[in-house]
Amino acid sequence: MLQFVSNKHKEDYKSIEIEGLPPSFFELNRANFFENLKTKLKNYETDSVLILQGGSDIPRFDTDVISYIFLQESYFYYLTGVRDTDFYTILDIKNESITLFWKVPPESTKIWSYVPTLESLTKKYGILTKDMVDFYKFIGERNPKTIYLLNGTNSDSKSKVKTAVLNFPTEYEYLAKVVDNTELIWEILADTRTRKSQKEIELLQFIGDLTAEAHVSVIKAMKYDIYYERDMESVFFDYISKNYYTRFTGYQCVCGTGINSKTLHYGNNDQVVKKENINLMDMGARIAGYVSDVTSTIPKSGKYSYVQKEIYNIVLKANRTVQANMKPGVYWPDMHLLAEATILDGLQQLGLINDGYSIQEMLKNRVAYYFMPHGLGHLIGLDMHDVGGYLSFTPPRINLPGLNFLRTARYLEENNVITVEPGIYFIEFHLQKAFKDPLLSKYFNSELIKSFFGFGGVRIEDNVLVTKDGSLNLTAKLPRNIEEIEALMNNSSNLLK
Amino acid sequence: MLQFVSNKHKEDYKSIEIEGLPPSFFELNRANFFENLKTKLKNYETDSVLILQGGSDIPRFDTDVISYIFLQESYFYYLTGVRDTDFYTILDIKNESITLFWKVPPESTKIWSYVPTLESLTKKYGILTKDMVDFYKFIGERNPKTIYLLNGTNSDSKSKVKTAVLNFPTEYEYLAKVVDNTELIWEILADTRTRKSQKEIELLQFIGDLTAEAHVSVIKAMKYDIYYERDMESVFFDYISKNYYTRFTGYQCVCGTGINSKTLHYGNNDQVVKKENINLMDMGARIAGYVSDVTSTIPKSGKYSYVQKEIYNIVLKANRTVQANMKPGVYWPDMHLLAEATILDGLQQLGLINDGYSIQEMLKNRVAYYFMPHGLGHLIGLDMHDVGGYLSFTPPRINLPGLNFLRTARYLEENNVITVEPGIYFIEFHLQKAFKDPLLSKYFNSELIKSFFGFGGVRIEDNVLVTKDGSLNLTAKLPRNIEEIEALMNNSSNLLK
Numbered sequence: 001m002l003q004f005v006s007n008k009h010k011e012d013y014k015s016i017e018i019e020g021l022p023p024s025f026f027e028l029n030r031a032n033f034f035e036n037l038k039t040k041l042k043n044y045e046t047d048s049v050l051i052l053q054g055g056s057d058i059p060r061f062d063t064d065v066i067s068y069i070f071l072q073e074s075y076f077y078y079l080t081g082v083r084d085t086d087f088y089t090i091l092d093i094k095n096e097s098i099t100l101f102w103k104v105p106p107e108s109t110k111i112w113s114y115v116p117t118l119e120s121l122t123k124k125y126g127i128l129t130k131d132m133v134d135f136y137k138f139i140g141e142r143n144p145k146t147i148y149l150l151n152g153t154n155s156d157s158k159s160k161v162k163t164a165v166l167n168f169p170t171e172y173e174y175l176a177k178v179v180d181n182t183e184l185i186w187e188i189l190a191d192t193r194t195r196k197s198q199k200e201i202e203l204l205q206f207i208g209d210l211t212a213e214a215h216v217s218v219i220k221a222m223k224y225d226i227y228y229e230r231d232m233e234s235v236f237f238d239y240i241s242k243n244y245y246t247r248f249t250g251y252q253c254v255c256g257t258g259i260n261s262k263t264l265h266y267g268n269n270d271q272v273v274k275k276e277n278i279n280l281m282d283m284g285a286r287i288a289g290y291v292s293d294v295t296s297t298i299p300k301s302g303k304y305s306y307v308q309k310e311i312y313n314i315v316l317k318a319n320r321t322v323q324a325n326m327k328p329g330v331y332w333p334d335m336h337l338l339a340e341a342t343i344l345d346g347l348q349q350l351g352l353i354n355d356g357y358s359i360q361e362m363l364k365n366r367v368a369y370y371f372m373p374h375g376l377g378h379l380i381g382l383d384m385h386d387v388g389g390y391l392s393f394t395p396p397r398i399n400l401p402g403l404n405f406l407r408t409a410r411y412l413e414e415n416n417v418i419t420v421e422p423g424i425y426f427i428e429f430h431l432q433k434a435f436k437d438p439l440l441s442k443y444f445n446s447e448l449i450k451s452f453f454g455f456g457g458v459r460i461e462d463n464v465l466v467t468k469d470g471s472l473n474l475t476a477k478l479p480r481n482i483e484e485i486e487a488l489m490n491n492s493s494n495l496l497k
Numbered sequence: 498m499l500q501f502v503s504n505k506h507k508e509d510y511k512s513i514e515i516e517g518l519p520p521s522f523f524e525l526n527r528a529n530f531f532e533n534l535k536t537k538l539k540n541y542e543t544d545s546v547l548i549l550q551g552g553s554d555i556p557r558f559d560t561d562v563i564s565y566i567f568l569q570e571s572y573f574y575y576l577t578g579v580r581d582t583d584f585y586t587i588l589d590i591k592n593e594s595i596t597l598f599w600k601v602p603p604e605s606t607k608i609w610s611y612v613p614t615l616e617s618l619t620k621k622y623g624i625l626t627k628d629m630v631d632f633y634k635f636i637g638e639r640n641p642k643t644i645y646l647l648n649g650t651n652s653d654s655k656s657k658v659k660t661a662v663l664n665f666p667t668e669y670e671y672l673a674k675v676v677d678n679t680e681l682i683w684e685i686l687a688d689t690r691t692r693k694s695q696k697e698i699e700l701l702q703f704i705g706d707l708t709a710e711a712h713v714s715v716i717k718a719m720k721y722d723i724y725y726e727r728d729m730e731s732v733f734f735d736y737i738s739k740n741y742y743t744r745f746t747g748y749q750c751v752c753g754t755g756i757n758s759k760t761l762h763y764g765n766n767d768q769v770v771k772k773e774n775i776n777l778m779d780m781g782a783r784i785a786g787y788v789s790d791v792t793s794t795i796p797k798s799g800k801y802s803y804v805q806k807e808i809y810n811i812v813l814k815a816n817r818t819v820q821a822n823m824k825p826g827v828y829w830p831d832m833h834l835l836a837e838a839t840i841l842d843g844l845q846q847l848g849l850i851n852d853g854y855s856i857q858e859m860l861k862n863r864v865a866y867y868f869m870p871h872g873l874g875h876l877i878g879l880d881m882h883d884v885g886g887y888l889s890f891t892p893p894r895i896n897l898p899g900l901n902f903l904r905t906a907r908y909l910e911e912n913n914v915i916t917v918e919p920g921i922y923f924i925e926f927h928l929q930k931a932f933k934d935p936l937l938s939k940y941f942n943s944e945l946i947k948s949f950f951g952f953g954g955v956r957i958e959d960n961v962l963v964t965k966d967g968s969l970n971l972t973a974k975l976p977r978n979i980e981e982i983e984a985l986m987n988n989s990s991n992l993l994k
Contacts, residue, residue, distance in 0.1 A: 015725075018725055018727055018767045019767070055558060058555060058557065058565070059654065059656060060555065060568060061552060061570045061571065061656075061658075061659055062650075062651040062654055062656040062657060062658050062659065063571070063651065063653070063654055063656075063880045063881075063882065064651065064653040064654030064655075064656070064882055065747075065748045065749075065880060065881045065882055066748060066749040066764065067565075067568060067745070067748065067749075068555070068564075068565045069749055069764075071557060071564060073558045074558070074560070107926060110760070110924070110926065110927075111760070111761060111870050111871075111924055111927060112760070112761045112762045113760060113761075113762055113763070113764075114757070114760055114763055114764075114765050153559075154559040154560065154561065156560070156561040157556065157559055157560055157561030158561075159556060159558075159559040159560075159561070160559060161558075161559045162558055162559065228512075228515055228742060230515055230742045230744075231739075231742075233738075233744070234735075234738040234739050234742070235739075237734075237738065238731075238735045238738065238739060241730075241731040241734065241735065242728075242731050242732075242735060245725060245727045245728075245731070247727075247730070248564070250562075251562045251563060251564065252562075252563040252564075252566055260611070263607070263608070263609070263610060263611055264608060264609045265609045265610055266610070266611055267563065267566075267610075267611075268611050270515045270516070373608050374608075383560045383562060384560075384562045385560065385561055385562055427607070427608055429604060429607065430608060
């Protein structure tokens with residue numbers, strides 16, 4: 001086992017998935033939110049409260065069995081740290097206080113489930129927790145001029161955010177009149193989540209480190225212990241669950257072998273891994289709610305073939321070039337174009353793109369889209385595709401092939417954490433379209449490209465923090481150079497000594 | 498590693514989670530359903546079809562990320578074997594044929610996800626699979642006198658079964674008039690699922706065997722490698738995922754240490770396992786959709802204390818006595834009472850229940866309910882709490898303490914598979930109620946019982962097949978005698994040689 005997690009983090013965070021993050025972590029999140037509210041909310045009604053409803057267990061169709069272990073709704077978690085079901089919270093915007101409400105179940109529930117006391121919840125979350133029976137009375141006594149609720153639509157899923165359900169009893173019905181679900185409150189909360197606090201950054205570094213460790217455990221298993229694609233997933237999950245106690249991955253593991261490596265969100269993971277195959281492993285850990293999102297692409301055999309090496313090194317160069325150019329103020333679509341330029345240049349040198357055409361011309365004509373039909377990267381945090389990508393006060397989506405898949409077109413800000421995940425994929429039907437396009441066909445060496453149709457794809461994905469004057473790769477410890485990876489796979493790595 | 502799975506099953510089933518069960522498995526399920534329809538459906542309209550809609554991905558709040566790996570809705574899976582999202586099926590009741598329908602996505606989807614062809618789906622599932630665009634035309638051409646849909650309420654969850662959503666286009670609107678969602682069709686399907694086919698039984702034996710192996714892997718890890726409750730869960734899941742490729746457990750693992758072992762559906766699994774603790778581990782595998790549900794109760798130290806041993810052996814006797822008395826025609830509530838009688842007798846001998854009262858009297862006064870506040874067992878199959886427990890044509894729920902928690906009050910039938918899971922738990926507030934009850938207090942040696950309030954609980958749970966003239970324990974290979982378990986934990990087991 002290779003340890004990338006620092007000894008200090010190992011001490012502070014190793015059991016955090018079990019013990020939970022300390023209340024101070026979420027106090028800082030709330031402070032950042034209140035600060036952002038003050039800056040952005042027009043016609044700011046300070047004599048107001050914001051009410052959020054936490055998540056409930058998600059049933060699998062009509063069964064009563066817990067098939068899916070509970071994972072809190074992210075906005076609620078961000079502000080409260082609550083990891084249990086069926087909570088409400090009231091944030092007082094005037095005095096920046098917070099109160100939790102939980103419906104104390106009948107005593108008989110204790111036979112079936114662990115039932116905490118309100119006192120123990122108050123201690124656990126560091127937030128005064130009251131019985132839900134006092135919820136409306138509490139609001140009535142506070143008597144705010146406005147009751148804000150969350151309301152808005154996720155720009156990735158197109159799903160509505162969870163809006164707290166309120167059923168005012170008759171005596172408090174007058175409060176319904178001051179309910180305001182302006183989207184701006186939700187936007188400001190989503191926007192706050194795009195700039196990580198120092199505590200969030202430290203946690204994400206820890207998760208990046210342990211995800212790198214887990215990737216290495218799969219890389220080392222590849223030659224002799226991986227038979228099905230599914231084995232990559234199980235070796236990865238075994239590593240993070242046994243060593244860091246997590247019950248989740250950050251998202252469904254993408255373990256594509258051979259031609260499956262070209263399918264961006266492949267998740268079947270049910271094919272046999274053949275010895276000539278390249279394997280794309282897009283797998284991240286989820287710890288204390290926060291996730292990493294990391295891709296390695298490695299050969300089954302322990303040795304990259306000549307063409308695998310050539311393609312891999314172009315993608316790696318794109319990844320490194322982007323990271324070297326990231327800093328606050330950089331327009332993210334420009335980074336996407338920079339990755340494309342690096343890829344176009346590499347493919348031109350390799351002869352897959354014909355000589356005599358400038359990178360600039362090809363960028364304009366969206367040539368790289370046929371090799372990398374996805375966005376360069378996305379914000380990451382509590383959600384793998386994290387929120388705040390497109391808001392009313394941020395730059396809009398660009399309606400051009402490839403660029404339209406970017407999950408944000410923001411200017412980078414300090415403390416953004418974003419994935420950098422360029423890739424080259426040989427997708428037959430997609431490239432055939434380009435070959436047939438009268439404007440595009442001239443760029444492509446179609447005969448040579450056709451010989452790559454069984455290749456699959458390569459993606460190299462890191463999680464990158466935007467710093468004050470540059471960037472910091474939170475997943476930097478994962479070996480990326482071909483020599484390092486081959487040494488690891490063949491037990492001749494200096495890292496192993 | 499102890500191998501309980503037979504070599505034949507190892508060969509036939511080891512990769513079944515990846516490769517899927519063969520179409521013949523589900524053909525047999527359908528044949529049993531059609532047979533049952535003929536027997537039970539009054540005013541049987543044979544010129545009819547039954548339409549089911551399969552499941553879609555279940556989102557986690559507003560995210561677009563697959564947090565929960567897809568697991569098919571159970572009725573749909575039972576009849577079709579389909580493991581992919583967004584299918585419909587039409588079963589023709591007249592000629593007992595079946596057709597699948599799937600919405601072929603736009604070609605661009607292939608960039609992101611694995612998209613099968615209709616031909617490959619037809620081959621994979623052994624059922625003609627058509628494009629969803631032909632769905633209503635297909636029904637129109639068939640022009641049945643009745644279109645049956647599923648409709649009913651799960652007696653465990655109180656949730657409605659998934660009813661196929663139909664949106665007839667104008668030209669086929671007349672078909673809406675023949676839609677019939679009588680609950681009886683759903684009841685007959687649920688009832689069919691209570692009697693397992695020979696293929697289902699063979700699979701459940703395999704799952705029982707491998708779950709026993711996985712329990713043994715945790716039992717062997719307990720003394721030296723289990724620090725948190727969570728470790729029991731991760732050792733268990735690692736075993737089944739690495740060896741049998743599953744991505745699921747049968748249900749959320751219950752890993753209660755010390756006093757947490759008394760909480761029936763405890764699932765936090767976040768406490769430290771202390772050396773004097775007993776540990777209740779209720780954990781089952783899910784393979785190819787079907788589940789096992791198994792509980793072991795073992796000491797951290799590798800040696801049961803005197804009182805742990807006494808309580809354990811009473812529960813084991815109740816488990817074994819019930820199994821010895823199970824056969825077709827037996828009224829399941831009688832087995833619950835038999836378990837209670839064994840427990841009452843044991844506790845009386847141990848002095849926790851006062852002398853001088855007959856078992857019969859105590860059964861009548863529901864004394865055992867204060868030690869075992871749950872039902873003896875439940876049907877099991879595709880769902881952990883499987884369907885068909887209470888239907889309009891089966892005996893009703895008994896409204897008496899303890900018996901009211903039985904998830905079925907059926908007379909046992911050949912090929913039922915049901916859990917046998919007696920337990921003794923020392924739940925302070927629950928027992929205090931009995932101590933204070935003027936009619937009940939005399940039975941309890943309250944002073945002695947109070948000394949057990951830190952004990953927790955013991956449950957021993959097997960999955961048992963009702964055979965032609967008795968029962969067969971599908972989880973029999975799991976060591977249950979204290980001597981066997983202690984030998985395993987201390988590496989002195991004959992099983993290990």
